[in-house]
Amino acid sequence: MSAKRKDQVYTKKIDSALLAVYNGYSFFVRFFREAFKGRMELSEIIKQCYAIGYKSLLLISLTGFITGMVFTKQSRPSLAEFGATSWLPSLVAIAIVRALAALVTALISAGKVGSSIGAELGSMRVTEQIDAMEVSAVNPFKFLVVTRVVASTITIPILVFYCTLVSLLGAYLNVALNEGTSFRAFFENAFEQITFLDIGTSVAKAVAYGFTIGIVGCYQGYNASKGTEGVGKAANSSVVISMFLIFIEEVIIVQVSNYFRI
Amino acid sequence: MMEDFAKTGEHVIEIRDLYKSFGDLHVLRGVDLTLEKGENVVVLGRSGTGKSVLIKIIAGLLNQDRGDCIVLGKEVSQLNEKELRELRLKIGFSFQNSALYDSMTVRENLEFPLVRNIANLTRAEINEQVESVLDAVGLLQTINQVPSELSGGQRKRIGIARTLILKPEIMLYDEPTAGLDPITCLEINQLIVEVKEKYHTSSIIITHDLTCARETGDRIAMLLDGKFLKTGTFEEVFESDEPRIKSFYDYNFIQ
Numbered sequence: 001m002s003a004k005r006k007d008q009v010y011t012k013k014i015d016s017a018l019l020a021v022y023n024g025y026s027f028f029v030r031f032f033r034e035a036f037k038g039r040m041e042l043s044e045i046i047k048q049c050y051a052i053g054y055k056s057l058l059l060i061s062l063t064g065f066i067t068g069m070v071f072t073k074q075s076r077p078s079l080a081e082f083g084a085t086s087w088l089p090s091l092v093a094i095a096i097v098r099a100l101a102a103l104v105t106a107l108i109s110a111g112k113v114g115s116s117i118g119a120e121l122g123s124m125r126v127t128e129q130i131d132a133m134e135v136s137a138v139n140p141f142k143f144l145v146v147t148r149v150v151a152s153t154i155t156i157p158i159l160v161f162y163c164t165l166v167s168l169l170g171a172y173l174n175v176a177l178n179e180g181t182s183f184r185a186f187f188e189n190a191f192e193q194i195t196f197l198d199i200g201t202s203v204a205k206a207v208a209y210g211f212t213i214g215i216v217g218c219y220q221g222y223n224a225s226k227g228t229e230g231v232g233k234a235a236n237s238s239v240v241i242s243m244f245l246i247f248i249e250e251v252i253i254v255q256v257s258n259y260f261r262i
Numbered sequence: 263m264m265e266d267f268a269k270t271g272e273h274v275i276e277i278r279d280l281y282k283s284f285g286d287l288h289v290l291r292g293v294d295l296t297l298e299k300g301e302n303v304v305v306l307g308r309s310g311t312g313k314s315v316l317i318k319i320i321a322g323l324l325n326q327d328r329g330d331c332i333v334l335g336k337e338v339s340q341l342n343e344k345e346l347r348e349l350r351l352k353i354g355f356s357f358q359n360s361a362l363y364d365s366m367t368v369r370e371n372l373e374f375p376l377v378r379n380i381a382n383l384t385r386a387e388i389n390e391q392v393e394s395v396l397d398a399v400g401l402l403q404t405i406n407q408v409p410s411e412l413s414g415g416q417r418k419r420i421g422i423a424r425t426l427i428l429k430p431e432i433m434l435y436d437e438p439t440a441g442l443d444p445i446t447c448l449e450i451n452q453l454i455v456e457v458k459e460k461y462h463t464s465s466i467i468i469t470h471d472l473t474c475a476r477e478t479g480d481r482i483a484m485l486l487d488g489k490f491l492k493t494g495t496f497e498e499v500f501e502s503d504e505p506r507i508k509s510f511y512d513y514n515f516i517q
Contacts, residue, residue, distance in 0.1 A: 123364075132361035135321045136375035136428065137350040143378075 027219045031149060034142045041147050048151030052113050056159060059108055064163040067104050068170030071095060076178065085179060086189075092171040093190035097198050101164040103250060106209035109156055110242035114217040117148050118238030121221025122231040130222070145222060149214035156210030157203055164202070201257040208249045216242045272299040274432055274464045275320060280329035282315055289315050291488035293329070297432070302458055302465045304479030306472070306499075308510070311485050313468040314358070317434040320466070321355050322346050334431065351379060354425030354463070358437040360417040362409040368420055369405045372396065376427050395423040398460065399453060415446035422453060426461060433457060433465040439474045451477040472511065484510070 072092050079085050121144060124130050133140035172186045181189075217238040224234040275297035282290040289312035297303050305313050318324040319331050322338045331338045336349060363371050372392045377383060383391075396402045399419040409417060418438060425433065438454060439447040451474050457463055467478055475482055476496045483493045486506055492499050500511050 127359060127364075128357045128361040129363055131318075131323055132355070132357055132363075132424075133374075134323060135350055135353065135355040136379075136425070137347045138375055138378045139347075 023223070024219060027222070028215065030141065031145060031215060034139070035146050035150065038139075038142065041143055044143060044147040045151050045154075048148050049155045051116075052109070052152055053155040053159060056109060056112055057162070059112060060105055060159050060163050061166050063104055063108055064101065064166035065170040067100055068092065068096060068167030068172075069174045070170075071100065071167075072171040072174040088175055088179070089171070089181070089186045089189035090193040092175075093168060094193055094198070096164055096167045096171070097194055097202055099250075099254075101167055102160045102202050102205040102209065103246070104167075105156060105160045105163045105206070106213065106246045107243060109152070109159065109209070110213050110246060111239055113152060113156075114213045114238040114242045115235040117152075117214065117217030118221040118224075119231055119235035121145075121148075121218060122224030122234035123221075125222060125224045126227050126230055141222075145218040148218050149211060152214030152217075153207060153210040156213065157206035160202065160206035160209075197257060197260060201253060204257075205250065205253050208253065209246050212245045212249065213242045216245065273297065274299050274334055275466070276330065276332040277316075277320075278330040278332075280316070280319065280331060281327045282312065282319065282324065283327055289488055290319075290326070293485070293488070293490060295483055295490065295493075297464050297466060299464050300458075300462065301480050302454070302467060302478055303481045303483060304467045304469060304475040305483050305485055306470060306475055306510070307485035308470060312488055313485055314436050316485075317355070317436060317466055317468055321353055321434060322350065351428055352431045354422075354428065354430035354433045356418070356422050356425055356433065356435045356438060358440055360409070360421035362412075362417055362420055362424070364409055367406055367408050368396070368401075368412075371409070371420065372424050372427050375424065379428060391427060395426045396420075398426065398456075399423045413446075415442050415449065418442065418446075418450055419453060422457065426457065429461065430463060433463045435465060435467040435469075437469055438467060439469060439471045447471065447474065448477075450474075454478045 072088060075091055075095075076085060076088060079088055079091065121130075124144070130140045130144070133143065168187070168190060171190075172181075172183065175181045175186055176183070220234040220238040220241070224230040226233075273296050275295070277293055277295040280290050280293040281288075293312075293316060295303070295305075295316075305316060307313050315324060319326050320333055320338065322341070325339050333349060334352060336345065338346070338349070341349060362368075363374065366374065369392055372395065373388055376388060376391060392405070393402060396405060399422055401416055401419050401423070404412060404416060404420065409420070412420065422435075422438075433454075435454060438450050442450065454465065454467065454474075455478060458465060465478075467474065469475055479496065481493065482496050482499045484491045484499055484507055491504060492502055492507060499507065502508070
């Protein structure tokens with residue numbers, strides 16, 4: 001490839017990357033503009049909350065429970081070396097509340113919810129259903145995007161809360177089987193070290209993750225093109241981009257919360 | 263060819279010197295067209311000549327690069343969101359693939375634009391209007407079915423019914439007979455004629471099906487290479503000696 005041709009390829013790639021950032025930003029701004037304008041599609045939001053929340057319960061229950069149990073099992077030997085197994089409930093609770101529950105729920109939801117939103121809207125785009133809404137004087141952005149983003153922003157924090165409880169139950173089961181700790185003693189010990197800042201941080205993370213999963217899935221689906229190939233691409237990139245952003249948000253939120261902790 | 267010309271001379275659509283390109287692909291290159299009130303104009307042309315692009319510009323789904331597209335006295339590209347929404351209430355758009363909402367039943371598909379555009383309708387009024395348009399397209403029995411349970415012809419009819427529920431003044435049909443068997447094509451052609459008579463609409467019908475053009479159009483506009491090559495009645499257009507028009511006619515096997 002000649003140097004000039006190479007330069008052209010790089011310039012095109014930089015152009016398309018900048019354009020993607022600009023389009024993403026415009027979509028983000030449009031969401032807030034549309035969200036606070038006109039009447040809310042409440043019944044559609046409730047329907048989406050059901051689709052996102054209720055249908056993810058089984059998966060979240062299973063992964064949450066296993067995460068709590070396995071984390072407890074893996075942490076025990078290290079604590080046992082220092083004769084500190086009595087700290088196990090506190091350690092596990094801190095890990096679950098501060099990081100694991102929110103992250104596990106977000107990653108599972110990015111896969112399940114994000115891909116489903118991306119594929120659904122992508123399919124509606126390529127089959128002209130979104131155009132059909134526009135020409136019948138209905139605002140498709142408000143009906144499809146705002147409802148899904150609001151629903152995921154509401155539902156994912158609830159799922160995180162649920163995942164926290166299920167993970168703690170998994171941890172309790174492991175502790176009860178090995179140390180014979182009672183239910184009450186476990187939870188008293190577990191919550192001793194949990195502060196309002198931990199809970200606040202977890203809620204903030206959950207809201208940020210929920211919003212990210214919703215907006216990324218909607219953006220990819222709403223802007224899908226090139227037929228069925230575009231639908232697959234929208235679903236796939238919804239998951240990849242959501243997960244990438246979730247990890248970046250995790251780092252930022254942890255840094256900010258640690259600043260307040262000190 | 264329809265004999266009943268209920269035209270009034272009033273222009274509901276005026277397109278002047280319209281240009282549209284997608285990158286290096288110049289689709290429309292100076293298109294001029296008028297649609298009179300009560301008239302059905304068929305835009306004929308081969309696939310990829312920009313027929314669908316033309317009606318998408320009319321419906322405000324795409325913006326032209328140059329030229330005027332005036333619908334009901336308003337330049338579409340100059341309208342703000344609210345004005346465009348108001349204009350779209352007067353335009354019905356029947357999509358090539360029907361574009362029915364997969365996740366909704368036929369009833370919900372029809373109710374969707376109605377309840378979002380007309381405030382304070384009672385349940386009885388909604389039911390009455392839904393049943394009335396479904397009856398008009400002869401598919402009242404499908405009211406509780408979902409689109410995946412319908413045939414191609416039924417989907418087209420439901421798509422047309424969904425646009426009729428808002429009682430549009432202008433109907434835009436994108437390939438209404440594409441992918442249908444000949445009998446169903448005739449039924450759809452008949453429906454387009456009935457819609458015009460019953461709902462007093464003016465229509466632009468995009469097609470490459472000459473039977474559809476002959477049955478439904480008062481006037482034919484032949485789109486080739488991004489411009490209208492010939493406009494007139496069906497006979498006027500196809501009596502032309504222009505070789506590209508003759509070859510188009512021959513391909514349709516209806517000599």
